[in-house]
Amino acid sequence: MTADESHFQYHSEELDLAGDSETGNWSIRCIDVHKRLGGVPVLDGLNVAIPDDTITVVLGPSGTGKSVLIKNLIGLMFPDSGDIIVQGESVPSLTMPKLLALRRRIGVLFQDGALFGSMSVYDNVAFPLRQHTDFSEGEIAERVNQRLTDVGLADAVDLPPSQLSGGMRKRAGFARALVMEPDIVIFDEPDSGLDPVRTALLCDLIQEMHGIYGGTYIVVTHNIASARQIGEYIALLWRGRIVEAGDADRMFSSDNPFVRQFLSGSAEGPLTMD
Ligand SMILES: Nc1ncnc2c1ncn2[C@@H]1O[C@H](COP(=O)(O)OP(=O)(O)O)[C@@H](O)[C@H]1O
Ligand SMILES: [Mg+2]
Incomplete structure (x- = not known):
């Protein structure tokens, strides 16, 4: 997909990466993260802040860098440049014991469950x-x-x-x-391979568990229906950057044609297939 950059702006609303969100503290901040893999820029100036105690959905098409982002958040991969701050600590500069301690506070649900x-x-x-x-x-x-x-x-x-x-x-x-009992739970495409009913049931369960145990939930998906069902905060990832992020109600009523097209899954709009 490509978009004519004149049709939209990355981050049309300034991200206050240093301060608090409207609802609380930022649990995770990615600051100008660049990561190349196989010579290709996969994360390409990614800026996003993930609020505390909220279900955030990172929504983006396949191959856009969602799993690579998760690996960078938990220190399985490190950015070429930029910084990732998780609960106040810069992940790329942690010593291995501190990184392992941080990972213990993060629960990850990998795509296939990754069971033994x-x-x-x-x-x-x-x-x-x-x-x-x-x-x-x-x-x-x-x-x-x-x-x-x-x-x-x-x-x-x-x-x-x-x-x-x-x-x-x-x-x-x-x-x-x-x-x-992690502070942060990350889901990589929890809906992949499930039919729509089982996807909706799993989303219910995610919401229910968040209601009971709280914490920062990050659900990475390409599924707009899942984003609509459980996203309290939504970040749109496209070509290794966050195009726009904000509270779900604001995102779903956005005037930005790029965001509108993205969240409606429409063929009409600034995004095309080449
Ligand atoms: N270890 C790797 N080496 C080279 N390229 C990679 C590697 N991991 C991912 N990529 C590439 O980075 C891009 C984004 O991958 P990924 O984050 O898995 O996408 P998705 O949004 O579907 O999760 C893809 O083009 C993929 O081929
Ligand atoms: Mg993936």
């Missing part, structure tokens, strides 16, 4: 607690069973991932992402 195939659902969810805490098996059981009940998998604890449906795998991955 040789472990039961229970052991998958227990894994982070066994790795990172000195909880007794009794304490672990209490926490794991609670999370599996939360996501509707209380009856599937003993199953291997191979016997789960796609939706159950995602819910098991979600339970595992929540088990360390």
